[in-house]
Amino acid sequence: MSTTSKVLIGLGVIAAGVLALKCGKAPKVSQTKKLAEKITFKPAQTLEEAAQFGKNNLGIQNYRGFEAADKEVVNFANEGFVTLSNKVSGNTNMPKYFEFRNFEGGYAATTTDGGIVLNKNFFRNIDSELAGRLSVLEKQGVLIRNAENQIGVSGFIDEAYAKDILKHIERYNKGEITTLKDKMYLYNWFDDALQVGSAPFNSPLKSIKAILKNNDAVEILKSKGILTDIAQIEKLSTKEQASLFMRMIKDGNLPISIGEGAGKGVSPFHAIYHEIGHLNDNVVSGGWVSQADEQIAGLVSGYAMTKPREFIAETYAKLISGKKLPDEVLELYKKLNGPAII
Numbered sequence: 001m002s003t004t005s006k007v008l009i010g011l012g013v014i015a016a017g018v019l020a021l022k023c024g025k026a027p028k029v030s031q032t033k034k035l036a037e038k039i040t041f042k043p044a045q046t047l048e049e050a051a052q053f054g055k056n057n058l059g060i061q062n063y064r065g066f067e068a069a070d071k072e073v074v075n076f077a078n079e080g081f082v083t084l085s086n087k088v089s090g091n092t093n094m095p096k097y098f099e100f101r102n103f104e105g106g107y108a109a110t111t112t113d114g115g116i117v118l119n120k121n122f123f124r125n126i127d128s129e130l131a132g133r134l135s136v137l138e139k140q141g142v143l144i145r146n147a148e149n150q151i152g153v154s155g156f157i158d159e160a161y162a163k164d165i166l167k168h169i170e171r172y173n174k175g176e177i178t179t180l181k182d183k184m185y186l187y188n189w190f191d192d193a194l195q196v197g198s199a200p201f202n203s204p205l206k207s208i209k210a211i212l213k214n215n216d217a218v219e220i221l222k223s224k225g226i227l228t229d230i231a232q233i234e235k236l237s238t239k240e241q242a243s244l245f246m247r248m249i250k251d252g253n254l255p256i257s258i259g260e261g262a263g264k265g266v267s268p269f270h271a272i273y274h275e276i277g278h279l280n281d282n283v284v285s286g287g288w289v290s291q292a293d294e295q296i297a298g299l300v301s302g303y304a305m306t307k308p309r310e311f312i313a314e315t316y317a318k319l320i321s322g323k324k325l326p327d328e329v330l331e332l333y334k335k336l337n338g339p340a341i342i
């Protein structure tokens with residue numbers, strides 16, 4: 001298989017599941033609690049001090065499951081809570097409790113009964129989690145090894161992103177990424193790269209419409225017998241549209257650049273922001289009723305496509321992180337009553 005096909009097929013199948021999150025039942029939250037407008041974070045020297053900081057400044061009543069060796073994890077999380085709170089001037093709910101324990105699925109965090117749980121396995125093995133993320137990038141064809149086993153980036157990848165990714169990998173290989181915060185930043189950076197790369201396939205109707213705006217492309221596609229009638233295309237399922245989009249690029253030999261904007265507006269605290277998004281959301285349970293909305297969610301991430309509730313949490317987390325998101329995403333977020341970000 002050619003490198004091109006590998007990249008496209010690889011990116012096409014990323015979809016849901018690469019994000020390190022898992023979410024339980026929606027917690028009942030009555031009213032958004034107001035914290036101080038500006039909280040100053042200072043890393044604690046002991047676990048007790050960290051828990052006291054959370055209690056005094058964030059209203060988190062209970063820290064449990066942490067051991068002395070996990071001090072960096074608690075400080076990391078407290079910094080995430082503080083950073084988020086400061087971004088919304090204290091207009092946020094905080095978890096009732098904050099817990100460290102193992103749970104299934106390899107996810108980083110989850111919410112239960114108004115609390116947030118971090119996965120002990122994930123955070124204690126962050127180095128192998130990071131290595132795993134890199135191997136996914138290679139498996140998906142974003143990264144390619146040459147005959148000398150040197151790593152490079154597929155020609156389909158946006159140039160600026162390709163440069164950044166190699167820089168990050170070099171720092172990682174040199175052992176320059178040492179703190180949990182830096183490791184989580186890199187983890188989320190790689191994850192963002194995958195999400196941005198898969199967005200055109202998550203939202204194939206938008207991608208197809210962009211191609212069909214180009215008359216030359218339409219002529220080429222027609223001559224190859226590829227469907228170009230938009231009314232017919234709209235009736236296809238998302239999966240069928242994604243296959244059609246793939247065929248348009250491959251058989252139509254159309255140029256495409258994947259990953260533009262990847263790695264921009266990334267925060268080390270994504271998982272924490274996501275869970276706090278749940279603590280602030282007003283979304284009713286249930287799945288997507290509209291294929292169009294589901295595809296818009298796919299512009300945020302594969303995980304956001306799973307259900308409206310996850311779309312809200314994912315979008316909230318990315319907005320807090322300063323990620324630039326398409327207009328239709330912001331409109332859907334508003335329509336679904338996503339928590340305001342002031």
Ligand SMILES: [Zn+2]
Pocket residue numbers: 021022023274275278309310313
């Ligand atoms: Zn979630």
